[in-house]
Amino acid sequence: MSEKIVYLDNNATTKTCQEAIDNMIPFFAEQYGNPSSMHDFGGEVAQYLKKARKQVAELIGAADPNEVIFTSCGTESSNMAIRGLTDPHKKHIITTKVEHPCVLNVTKHLEKNHGYEVTYLGVNAEGELDLEEFKDSIRDDTALIAIMWANNETGVIFPVEKMAEIAKEKNPKVLFFVDAVQAAGKIPVDVKNTKIDMLGISGHKIHAPKGVGAIYIRKGTLITPFMLGGHQERGKRGGTENVSGIVALGEAAEQALNYLDDEATRVKAMRDKLEKGILSKLFNARVNGSRLHRVPNTTNISFEYIEGELILLHLSDLGICASSGSACTSGNLEPSHVLRAMGVPFTAVHGSIRFSLSRYTSNEEIDYVLKQLPDVIHKLNAISPFQKELKELKEIKESAKALKCALGDKRCCEQ
């Protein structure tokens, strides 16, 4: 493994922040009491859970910390919301074709084994939804709408606040669940002023450790508990709490809130610098997804006519960590369902790379990637079986650039 590590895979997981680590350590060997115990030793631990619940509530703008239920991860939060449906007469669910598997595999399971009908909304070439189509899809028997706030592959943001309003206007009883795993800590999230009923987050995407997450369940929302057991989490999620993880999640949530401005300014500027640099240096690079409605840390770039896996392997040798939307990288044999839903050409889906930054990314690291990546792409272009297509693409891009320069367009050096 390379000694130098430039970690640009923060949508996969993040480094645990030092504040979270420092705060969780006492709960292993010193304050190891069970928060449900009657004695003070346990009772004291319960106070730390209370604090963490408040910290998470503040990150997502919940009016009451008791609306926050701790889970083991974002996947569990989505399962809890979707599998918790209670009305046997309402068997219609609306979701999108670009959700994370923790939603799509649950809706597929309900379709196959429990008689549910599911509408999967498509997206346009920018990865965006059609709100008219969404409105039309809402029915009297729609039990639940499950929509992600930000897409994990492209970073594209869905207007979930507006969608929740549209949904409740058409069917006031429908439940609205938002998978906010890739939104929390990157853009402002304030559930109390929305019509969102449930919202999931994951610790390891916001600089808390793996193995902890949370779900917001608005007061009065009826769902059947998914994890049956003791009375923990007010009976909504049985099982002795992962105290150290929850304390760390609380601390990470507080830090994430403090860093929101940094995300919107410094992190975004570094992402834009990386993206612009790549587009100006490499003719076969193209950005996938809306560049306007995106979380600040993510860019998904296709290098047409070359293989994403090969790019990742070369980058990995240089210590650069990113991820690919093409086959195999996630143990999945299919190329990205997100990029396919957007109609990205097959030869571009296969060469797609997601770079996702964080508050720990530095400008020097971006410079390093911009220095190293062109050589990797040039090498792979040279061995691509699509030489004719690459040549044609290069000619098209060069004449477009020449035309822009001739017209005095300052963006002539971008693509």
Ligand code: PLP
């Ligand atoms: N939802 C989205 C949008 C994600 O990106 C992920 C993880 O990548 C998840 C849910 C699942 O989160 P976890 O890994 O905590 O189960």
